[in-house]
Amino acid sequence: xxxxxxxxxxxxxxxxxxxxxxxxxxxxxxxxxxxxxxxxxxxxxxxxxxxxxxxxxxxxxxxxxxxxxxxxxxxxxxxxxxxxxxxxxxxxxxxxxxxxxxxxxxxxxxxxxxxxxxxxxxxxxxxxxxxxxxxxxxxxxxxxx
Numbered sequence: 001x002x003x004x005x006x007x008x009x010x011x012x013x014x015x016x017x018x019x020x021x022x023x024x025x026x027x028x029x030x031x032x033x034x035x036x037x038x039x040x041x042x043x044x045x046x047x048x049x050x051x052x053x054x055x056x057x058x059x060x061x062x063x064x065x066x067x068x069x070x071x072x073x074x075x076x077x078x079x080x081x082x083x084x085x086x087x088x089x090x091x092x093x094x095x096x097x098x099x100x101x102x103x104x105x106x107x108x109x110x111x112x113x114x115x116x117x118x119x120x121x122x123x124x125x126x127x128x129x130x131x132x133x134x135x136x137x138x139x140x141x142x143x144x145x
Contacts, residue, residue: 033065040116040140042108042130044076047140049128059141064123066144070116072108079107081131082116084142088125095122103131120144 038060039050049070054061062068074080082104090098108114120126126142 034063035067035069036062037069037071040070040072040082040128042072042074042076042080042082042138044078044132045138047082047128047130047138049140049142054145056143059143061143061145062120064120064144067117067119070118070128071113072104072116073113074108074110076132077110078132079109081107082114083129083131084116084118085127085129086124087127087141090122090124092122 036052038052041048049060052060052062054063070082072080072082084102086098086100102118104114104116106114123144126144128140128142129136130138
């Protein structure tokens with residue numbers, strides 16, 4: 001009789017341990033993994049995103065789950081606003097409900113630096129666009145793998 005209780009208790013402990021490991025792994029795949037500060041220089045004709053260890057050519061790359069704090073320096077003479085646009089087709093449940101463009105909350109005055117924070121929680125290709133008076137004047141490519 002005591003052996004049966006020990007076996008049942010051991011089975012319950014193993015089940016709880018498996019549940020805890022499963023919950024931990026699920027949170028690890030959907031939560032932010034890395035927080036990165038990245039310098040961006042925006043001039044009237046170009047947007048340059050600082051290179052990191054994942055960059056390929058002129059394309060900035062980040063792993064899925066990265067929170068990127070873009071520090072945008074405006075080297076031009078007019079106020080700018082940055083926006084991130086989805087450039088690739090998204091093929092997961094709920095993708096059609098996502099906004100295709102995310103805009104920087106406030107413009108960056110000439111000669112100043114502003115922040116633009118993005119949480120890349122899915123893979124895809126993106127375009128960071130520089131807007132002057134509401135028109136795109138320059139862009140840079142971003143890929144999330």
